[in-house]
Structures are given as C-alpha cells and as structure tokens.
Amino acid sequence: MGKRKKVDIRKRRLKLIKEKQKEFKKKTTKEEKIVKAPATELDLRLEKETKLYWIRAITGALSAIIGRLIFGLIGWFLFLWMLIWWFLFPFIVSFFILKYEYDKEEWNWKKILLPGIGIFFFMFMICGVFIHTILFFIPDFSSILELFI
Known part of the structure; x- marks a missing residue:
C-alpha cells in the first residue's frame, strides 16, 4: 500500500x-x-380565471359587510343581495372593468360564473355571520344608515 494523498x-x-x-x-x-x-x-x-377567483373572494367579503353593516339587511333580503352580487357582478367585472375579450365561437357564460363560486359563498357567509354576531351584541343598532336617518 502506498502513501495516502493529503487533501486540503x-x-x-x-x-x-x-x-x-x-x-x-x-x-x-x-x-x-x-x-x-x-x-x-x-x-x-x-x-x-385566477384574477376572477380573487375578485370573487374579495367581492364575497365586501358584499356581506356592506349588506349587513351599512344597509342592515337580514334574512331573505340579505340572500337576494348575495344572489345579485353572485350572478351579476362577475359579468360587470369581466366585460367592463377588466375588459376581457372572449371568442364568439368558444364563449360560454360558465367561464365567467364558475371561477370562485365556492370562495364567494364561503367569504360571504364567514363575514356575514361575523358581522351579524358582533351587531347582535350592540343594543339598538341595526345598520349605519339607520344612524343617519
């Protein structure tokens, strides 16, 4: 056996x-x-679709907060408020705000409504229930508009 080579x-x-x-x-x-x-x-x-998804998430939270806190909507009126934002606002965002162009042959309304349905409903419910619970413990307060009228 030979010498081992030194390694630095x-x-x-x-x-x-x-x-x-x-x-x-x-x-x-x-x-x-x-x-x-x-x-x-x-x-x-x-x-x-990613942009629409996150816009729907923010819209869900804001529509619940605005509907409950500012307008004082509860029950069926809050449900109708949610449906209006759920079905109409994505078309407004898609065509007027973001100005997406769709091919006439491939266009389908489902491409606008489907991205973010679940997150919209989830954020609406979480924010709506949270705001409603907080407002329940404040006596004689139902909405911000009621304070000014």
Missing part, C-alpha cells in the same frame, strides 16, 4: 462551493428564458 479540506470545499454557484447561475438563466417564453392560450385563460 478547505480548498476542496471552496472549490465545490464555486461549482455549485456556477450551476445555480446556469439554472437561473434557463428559468428566466422559460419565464420569458410566450404564454399559451391555456396560460392566458388560467390567468384570467
């Missing part, structure tokens, strides 16, 4: 760290090229 661990570790950094830089440039690639129709559609 510090130099070896620095060399490995430099190699890893070079590999990492190469990966980031490849990822940047992938990100800059033109988006497909599926990516554009998913981006639209």
Whole structure:
C-alpha cells in the first residue's frame, strides 16, 4: 500500500462551493428564458380565471359587510343581495372593468360564473355571520344608515 494523498479540506470545499454557484447561475438563466417564453392560450385563460377567483373572494367579503353593516339587511333580503352580487357582478367585472375579450365561437357564460363560486359563498357567509354576531351584541343598532336617518 502506498502513501495516502493529503487533501486540503478547505480548498476542496471552496472549490465545490464555486461549482455549485456556477450551476445555480446556469439554472437561473434557463428559468428566466422559460419565464420569458410566450404564454399559451391555456396560460392566458388560467390567468384570467385566477384574477376572477380573487375578485370573487374579495367581492364575497365586501358584499356581506356592506349588506349587513351599512344597509342592515337580514334574512331573505340579505340572500337576494348575495344572489345579485353572485350572478351579476362577475359579468360587470369581466366585460367592463377588466375588459376581457372572449371568442364568439368558444364563449360560454360558465367561464365567467364558475371561477370562485365556492370562495364567494364561503367569504360571504364567514363575514356575514361575523358581522351579524358582533351587531347582535350592540343594543339598538341595526345598520349605519339607520344612524343617519
């Protein structure tokens, strides 16, 4: 058996760290090229649906807060208020605010209504129940409009 070769661990570790950094830089440039690639129709559609989803989540919470806190709606009136926001507001957002263009051949109203149905209802119920519970413990208070009238 021959002599063992002495290895300087510090130099070896620095060399490995430099190699890893070079590999990492190469990966980031490849990822940047992938990100800059033109988006497909599926990516554009998913981006639209994601925006609609989060708009629906915010709309659900705000419509519950406005309906209960400002207008003092309860029962069937709050239910009708929810349905109006649930079914009409997505079309207003899609066509007038975000101005999405849909192909006439592929257009379907379900593409506007379906993204975010569950989160709208969930946020409406959570915020509506929370506000209603808080207002229940405040005596002689039903809405903000009642204070000004």
